[in-house]
Amino acid sequence: MIELTNVTKKFGNKTAVNNFSLHIEKGSLTMFIGPSGCGKTTTLRMINRLTPYDKGNIVIDGTSVNDIDPVELRRNIGYVIQEIGLFPHLTVFENVAIVPRLLKWEQKKIEQRVREILELVTLDQSFAQKYPLQLSGGEKQRVGLARALAAEPEILLMDEPFGAIDPINRLKLQDSFLEIQEEIKKTIVFVTHDINEAIKLGDKIAIINEGNLIQYDNVSKILSDPANEFVENLLGQDRNIKALSLEKAKDYVLKDGFIT
Template sequence: MIELKEISKKFGDTQAVKQVSFSILRAETLVLLGTSGCGKTTTLKMINRLIEPDSGQILINEKNITDEDPDTLRKGIGYVMQNIGLFPHYNIAENIAILPKLLKWDKLKTQSRTQELIKKLHLPDSILAMYPHELSGGQQQRVGLARALITDPPVLLMDEPFGALDNVTRTSIQKEFKALEELKRKAIVMVTHDVQEAFELADRICLMDKGEVIQIGTPKELLYQPINDIVKGFLAGQRLVLEFKVVSIQDIWDYLPEETIDDVESVAANLSIWEAMELLRDSERSELFISGANKTIKSVNFEQLTKAFNRYQNTQQHE
């Protein structure tokens, strides 16, 4: 869907991006991760030509983006900014309808699509007549996402989209983001410096440092197959939590007790260890029933879960 070929960019004497290459598939979320100044936002903005590269090529659907008018290009790409960027003198309905108005959609089409999106994003109808300053940070962020999705673009760029939110609101919106069917068929490039956010939301992560790509891979690959000490060091401080979030019950299935149970309410084995621990902590029950392959159901408590996870960890470290 998107391909970057040896993209470079300098600002004065500073090499912001140096020969960056990667590709993003349809229905994939690639997160650009790294510290401030590593070149991730510059890389993102070159995809919709808010910044022009000094060298290299960017292709979308195998077409070089420099062959297209920048305004036309941007109309086909959703863009969500960190500071949301809602127009304060427009009400919410007008903010969401900016691009449909430029594309000369009729009012009924715009209203119908707006209603569809605010329902999906769990916003009340009453919000459409309100102004940005009347909304909470979480509501504003959902409106910013609705505005980016209104024309159903195949590509979505997100620059620190949840960075301005408090922790509770950010966690809630991240869960909604992961569950939103609308996003599961788009090529998404997201910038963040938040390691846990990257591991929560990414199909693959592109770790950048000093304008260069250090490693691209799935969250598991970065954790268990780091290419060098830079990757190891970047993840070291949060490694255990990250492992809890990327390892699923299915991964540790063979290390769980053999006892099987029939005819009980169960959860799927694609649940992460972190999610399973949360369920055990938040519910009054002392065990979870997990449904695995061949409809096998196993019962697991906190101690069994921890032991199985530790055994899985040991196998990964020895590989």
């Protein structure tokens, strides 16, 4: 679905992303994590060409992103950021409908899609006529997600979308997001600085440091077999407990009265 091959990006003399290669499967949720300034957001932004890369190539469904008109590319890729970026003078309906209108959808189709997407992100239809100032932080984030999904993109890029939300509502948003992804099965690239969030949400995790991809694998493999000391430190001393949290009761079989 998304293929990054030997991608490099420099800002002046500083290499932000160094010879970065990664394959992201269709319908998967891939988490980018690493310390501040490691290149995770730069890598995300190169996928939709908000940041141009200097070397290498990024291919989506067999086509280099450099061969796609950047405006057209961004209209077909959902994008959610921590600041949300809702237009304060527009209602929720108008915010969600922005990309469908740019794509010249018929009004009836737009209205139907806004209703569907508000239901998907568990917002009552009455929210359609509210303005951003009338919303809580969690509600704004749901509207931001709704707007990113409104035009039914196959790819969704998310840059620390829950980072500014308080811990309790953040957990609720994570749970809701997993339920939504289970239904829509989009190809999602999600930047986070929170290892617990990465473990909870991700199908795979890409661990990045100083512009280099340190380890890329499914969550259980990273927890059981960290590539080096940097990854071990990122995972924390309780990584075995984190690994246990991935287990589900249905994976265990009761035999002769004992769990096996």
